[in-house]
Structures are given as C-alpha cells and as structure tokens.
Amino acid sequence: MGTLKFERSEALSRESAKHIAGGVVSLNRKTDPPVVFVRAQGSKLYDADGHEFIDYHAAFAPFILGHNDPDVNAAVRKALDDGLSLMGSGTTSWEVRLAELVRACVPSLDLVQITNTGSEATAHAIRLSRAFTGREDIILMLGGYNGWHNDVARAVMPDAAATGPRVSPGEYAFVPSSAGIPEGTQRRVHLVNFNDLDSVEYVLRRYPIACVLTEPALQNIGIVPPQPGYLQGVRKLCDAYGALFVFDEVKTGFRASLGGYQGLCGVKPDLSVFGKAIANGYPLGVIGGRRDVMELFAHPDAKKRVLIAGTYNAHPFTSSAAIATIEKLRRSDGEVYRQLEAKGAKLQKGLEGLFAEKGVCAKVSRIGSAFCAYFSDHVPVDWHDLAASHNFDLDRKFRRALLERGVYHFPMAAKQGSIGAAHSEEDLARTLEATRDALRAL
Ligand SMILES: Cc1ncc(COP(=O)(O)O)c(C=O)c1O
Incomplete structure (x- = not known):
C-alpha cells in the first residue's frame, strides 16, 4: 500500500x-x-x-x-539577545513572571514549581502526595499515561490477556511498560478503569492511598472523556479517604481551556501538573496546587522536606517560550x-x-x-x-x-x-x- x-x-x-x-x-x-x-x-x-x-x-x-509560532520564537530570540542565561543561583525575573502567569490562569494553584517535562512534574506530584499523607500507595488509571518513571510506567494499552477481564469493583495488575521497575514499586500502584467510581472506592477502602493521579480525560488512548459526575465523585472519595486528588493536565492544560480541564469541569484538584501546550513545543513542565502541600518543598524540618531540584529547571529560553505562549493565549481574550x-x-x-x-x-x-x-x-x-x-x-x-x-x-x-x-x-x-x-x- x-x-x-x-x-x-x-x-x-x-x-x-x-x-x-x-x-x-x-x-x-x-x-x-x-x-x-x-x-x-x-x-x-x-x-x-x-x-x-x-x-x-x-x-x-x-x-x-x-x-x-513567530511570537514564541521572538521571545526566545530576545532572551538570547538580552544575554539571559541559565543562572543556576537564586531566583530569576522570568520564573517569577511565569509562575505569576500560570497562577493567574489556574486558580487552584496557590504555589507552583517549574520543571523541564511532564514526567518530572508527575514524579514530584507523587512524591509530594506520599510525603503529605505519610502513605505510599497510589491509584492510577488503566489507559492513562503519566510519564516514564517507575511509579507510572505501566502499559498504556495493555493486552486484555495481561490485565484480565473487566472487574468492577476491582483493580488490575500493573503491567510494566519497561523492564527494570522494582516489584516493590509495582505493588504500591493500583490500577482501576477510568469512569469507574466503585473501583476507586474499592481500592481506597483496602489500601492507604496517598493520591489518585489521573488525566481528567484520558488523552493517550484517543479522547476518553470523564462521564458526568465522575471527577466530582473521585473528588468526594479522595476527601472521604484522606487521599490527594492530582490532575495530570500535561495534555489538557492550556489546550482544553486556558484554565485547563479543571477550568471546564469545575472540580478543584489538590495538585495539578502541566506540560506540552504551556510552552508551545519548548520543554517545560509545572507542578502546582494547595499551599499546605506545595510548602513541603520548603519545609523548615529537613526530614519533612520534599526534594525538588534540576539544573535546567526554568531555563530562560524555555521559560520565555512559556511566558510568550501564555501571554498570547491570554491576549486573545x-x-x-x-x-x-x-x-x-x-x-x-x-x-x-x-x-x-x-x-x-x-x-x-x-x-x-x-x-x-x-x-x-x-x-x-x-x-x-x-x-x-x-x-x-x-x-x-x-x-x-x-x-x-x-x-x-x-x-x-x-x-x-x-x-x-x-x-x-x-x-x-x-x-x-x-x-x-x-x-x-x-
Ligand atoms: C498526560 C501526560 N502526562 C505526562 C506526560 C509526560 O510528559 P513528558 O513527555 O513531557 O515527560 C505525558 C506525555 O505524553 C502525558 O500525555
């Protein structure tokens, strides 16, 4: 052919x-x-x-x-011409501007941190949730994709033979999408079908869950939207069982609306992660959310502090691209x-x-x-x-x-x-x- x-x-x-x-x-x-x-x-x-x-x-x-995009490229060129460089010390004016802009678009973000990729942002969201709740297990969605790191590297489109038939309420095996993932990690991750509240509750009842991490609409197996009431239901369940609700808006953020999918569905997650459209093709991710959770990144007690680091985080060129993208989207009203x-x-x-x-x-x-x-x-x-x-x-x-x-x-x-x-x-x-x-x- x-x-x-x-x-x-x-x-x-x-x-x-x-x-x-x-x-x-x-x-x-x-x-x-x-x-x-x-x-x-x-x-x-x-x-x-x-x-x-x-x-x-x-x-x-x-x-x-x-x-x-000419405006985004012009911003990157200007950053080069202005002599912006990776400072790697202290804060910078561009990261302040970027954080301010992201927060202006997404009201659930009391505080943010900036990464290079969506995967880094989801890894931070999971670690932050574990630190905040003192629990290790997490819930993810079958058919979801949240990056490449150990906690989330399960097959996005697993064989029916590997997952087994539909069970509700119930959970499915973690089918790793990579060799080299410790079994201990796999045991901590519980997979349920999207749009299945009973299964979320089934797992919440059985294990101490730190967070439910999901794309608000599954967009790595096409477009599988949440059914009416589903995200609201997960929100209630998370509150009832003391788990954090994390929206992976790497695909929906700045695409479904300027405020992400959460801007459309009216559900307020505890944490959110962004990537992709936020910088129109330049590598940048963001994690943000509740102040009391995000503040763990700077907890005065080193034993309670959650590490966030990265030589290239908020690089001036990618930050300039993100600022220009968001400003252009906002200007269009x-x-x-x-x-x-x-x-x-x-x-x-x-x-x-x-x-x-x-x-x-x-x-x-x-x-x-x-x-x-x-x-x-x-x-x-x-x-x-x-x-x-x-x-x-x-x-x-x-x-x-x-x-x-x-x-x-x-x-x-x-x-x-x-x-x-x-x-x-x-x-x-x-x-x-x-x-x-x-x-x-x-
Ligand atoms: C929903 C979702 N989350 C996380 C990621 C990981 O982002 P990145 O590839 O920037 O690490 C992706 C990438 O496709 C994604 O679609």
Whole structure:
C-alpha cells in the first residue's frame, strides 16, 4: 500500500540505527513508515523526501499555536539577545513572571514549581502526595499515561490477556511498560478503569492511598472523556479517604481551556501538573496546587522536606517560550479557544459526515482542539471498552491512507489528533478531501 516514496527518510533511519539505540530518540516515536521530518512551520510538517503534511500529531500535542509560532520564537530570540542565561543561583525575573502567569490562569494553584517535562512534574506530584499523607500507595488509571518513571510506567494499552477481564469493583495488575521497575514499586500502584467510581472506592477502602493521579480525560488512548459526575465523585472519595486528588493536565492544560480541564469541569484538584501546550513545543513542565502541600518543598524540618531540584529547571529560553505562549493565549481574550472549538467542531462534523456517507462505523470523540476517530459505534468509556470495541486494524490503515494523502496523524491506533491556531480553513478542507479519498481507497 502506498505510493509516496520515503527513500531519504529510510536512508537516514538506517544511519540513525547505527548510532542511536533503537534508531530514534524517545522510543515511542518509532514509526512505520520511518518518516524523517526536517522542517515544520505553522500547521505543516516537511519530510526529508520533500513531502508536505498537514500535521495533527503536533509532536504528541504541545503545538496549541502551531510550529514555530513567530511570537514564541521572538521571545526566545530576545532572551538570547538580552544575554539571559541559565543562572543556576537564586531566583530569576522570568520564573517569577511565569509562575505569576500560570497562577493567574489556574486558580487552584496557590504555589507552583517549574520543571523541564511532564514526567518530572508527575514524579514530584507523587512524591509530594506520599510525603503529605505519610502513605505510599497510589491509584492510577488503566489507559492513562503519566510519564516514564517507575511509579507510572505501566502499559498504556495493555493486552486484555495481561490485565484480565473487566472487574468492577476491582483493580488490575500493573503491567510494566519497561523492564527494570522494582516489584516493590509495582505493588504500591493500583490500577482501576477510568469512569469507574466503585473501583476507586474499592481500592481506597483496602489500601492507604496517598493520591489518585489521573488525566481528567484520558488523552493517550484517543479522547476518553470523564462521564458526568465522575471527577466530582473521585473528588468526594479522595476527601472521604484522606487521599490527594492530582490532575495530570500535561495534555489538557492550556489546550482544553486556558484554565485547563479543571477550568471546564469545575472540580478543584489538590495538585495539578502541566506540560506540552504551556510552552508551545519548548520543554517545560509545572507542578502546582494547595499551599499546605506545595510548602513541603520548603519545609523548615529537613526530614519533612520534599526534594525538588534540576539544573535546567526554568531555563530562560524555555521559560520565555512559556511566558510568550501564555501571554498570547491570554491576549486573545478567549478568541484562540473559540476558534479552536469552531475548527474542532467543523472537523468533527465533516469526518462524521464522511464516515456516514461511506457506511463506516466510526465516532469522533473531541474536547475542543483534541480529537480522535474511533472505529466503533460509540466513544469508549475506558480502556477495556476501547480494547473490545475499536477496530485497531482499520484505524492503522486509515492513518496510513491519510499519510499517503498529505495528512499526518501519528501512525498508531487510537492516538490523539491536535488542532492548533495555525490550522487554516484550507487545511481543514484539504483534510476532509483527503479523508474522503482515503475512505474510498480503503
Ligand atoms: C498526560 C501526560 N502526562 C505526562 C506526560 C509526560 O510528559 P513528558 O513527555 O513531557 O515527560 C505525558 C506525555 O505524553 C502525558 O500525555
């Protein structure tokens, strides 16, 4: 299948495999075909063989404004020209500005700390929760992704054989997504299906839980939204059992709304973590939340203090990118989000129309600018539901057929598509045209 030639991409990939373990940096980027991108601008990606693609992968979602946004890049250039450097001593004016801006957008953040990545932020959230509660066990969601460190490195899309059948109330085995995770760590992590309050309570009753850490909508298995009352229910359960409720807003933060998903659902988490869209493609993460919890980072008693450190935390270039991104989003006074919603709705309606026209059983799940087409008669409520109902093979073929027609989605089933402010009406029209043609070919 496929007429596009990826000769230069393939040659570069072969070269890469001689030097880089696994042939790509960050192994979850490995794709088939092994397309090598050499340039990106706005909504477009350009590969080594000269092909142009409309990009919905958006590097796993950070590009809320689009690639190489001129305002964000100008801020980074200015930081270079102004002689900003990594000071590594004391505070800096840019971290103060960034913290102030993030807090202005997300009211639940009494205090924040700044990291380089989302994974660092979730690691800190878990350690902070353990220190605050004096408990070691945590609850995570099956089908969630919260980074690569030991506590959270479970298979995002585990085999049904490995997890076993749906049980509610109940919990599932930690299926590690990596070798080298101590068994002791795995025993501390309890996995439940998303949207299943009974299971959250089942685990809370049996173990002393430090925190329930979840994406407010599961956005690493497409877009699985919380059912009405679910997040509110978890909030109540956490309060009843003395656990902290942590929102992993690495994907939803600054994308679902300026105030994150919590700005839409009205549930106030104890801690939140952000990444991705916060700096429009530059590496930056944030952890923040309740003052009494966050203050553990600076507890006067060294035995109670929680360590946070990092040579590059709040680097001036990435901080400048985040400041420029947030300032641009705020300046628009909601217009960026209104337009993203309108574009998302248009794409959803167009895609659903085409699926219906071609008799393809599919549903588009969407939260604003984040979307995913499920080849199923319904939007799944959790991983078990998705695994049982989604046509993974058709999804992979669909993505490949779109790639052949100049539309880039990550070529793996059930991965989120992301629209950015740079996507134009013409991009959407071309995407729908490509979809019509792809469905015809399939
Ligand atoms: C919801 C969520 N949390 C955490 C992370 C980890 O962030 P990072 O890759 O910046 O470490 C990701 C990355 O995809 C994510 O989607």
